[in-house]
Amino acid sequence: MTYKKIPIPEIEAAKRKSQSDVFFTPVLFGGVFAIHADWWKKLKGFDPFLDIWSGEQFEMSFKTWMCGGEVIETPCSRVARVHRGSMNVPYSPRAAIERSMSNMPRVANVWMDEYKEFFFYRKPDRRFARLMTGIEQRFEIRQKLQCHSFDWFMKNINFNQPTYYPAVEPRSHAHGRARSQEHMMKCINRYDKKLMLSKCEGAPSISLTWRKEFIFDKDSQACLDVGSISKHDRKPIPTC
Structure with a gap:
């Protein structure tokens, strides 16, 4: 679960007349985006038990696509983010790793279905990370909104990824x-x-x-x- 930029699928590229035209994207680039307020409320926002940051863009992207929405990248857009008050959370590489140790497995468990095993295959130390607080509420969102499976997401939205980043990398020649x-x-x-x-x-x-x-x-x-x-x-x- 690392953001990677890959070429726009041919079916999407054919619709664009210039480099400034919008296009569908499977995953948000970071946590800076614009969203309709009613849609945000319907999706119940970010998982409140994701610690500070790390993984929230994956959760919001999976949730949006799988539950009936769309994620569109607008190359010439300008979106600003303002922190509310003092964060008082000093950044350090160690702290970032510790947050991803709990955040990423939580997102994988809630949204990735059987595909989560590919994540844990690469990150076996995260399988038993701290996950459970409030996790039932996230599964309830999937049920209430009748969201698609992650297999649907991979075959219909993120179908281009395996060409560049297969779930299991082939051996070297x-x-x-x-x-x-x-x-x-x-x-x-x-x-x-x-x-x-x-x-x-x-x-x-x-x-x-x-x-x-x-x-x-x-x-x-x-x-x-x-x-x-x-x-x-x-x-x-x-x-x-």
Whole structure:
């Protein structure tokens, strides 16, 4: 449950005449959006037991689509958010992780049906997170509004995701050291976040993924790019 931007489906792209035209989107980008007040009340707003922030955009997106609404992205819109009073909640990476440890599993349990197992497969430590307070009320919303299943959501709204981010990633095509054809005793290595050729001994393993990306096995965010290797310059390693 990490927000990822993927290409607009062809059926949606064909309706647009310019880059400023609106389009349907499966999930909100963060918690800043505009919504009709009556619809907000009908959906019972955000889950009040989601702690501070983290996961609320998924809950609202799933709930909106599955219960009869639509989520539309407007590229040229401007929406402001003003905090009411003092938040008094200092941000820290550790605090963010702790909130997602309870918020994300709660959203998954309420809205994702059998698909929640894919989430817990990737995040097994979150299966037994603190969940139960008030959770019955969230299931009651689904029943009262006669909401669709999450399988319906994936097949009719978020059908484009598996092409780019499948629930279970296929195995890599190959992995190992990348040896130079010109200098057979040298392999691609990393030094200070830059690429270089050095002795193959100790060189990192690189995988050719199902996405046809060359990724360093010990750093899934660092990819090789055609333009990132030069005989003369040490180029920074691009982010995948």
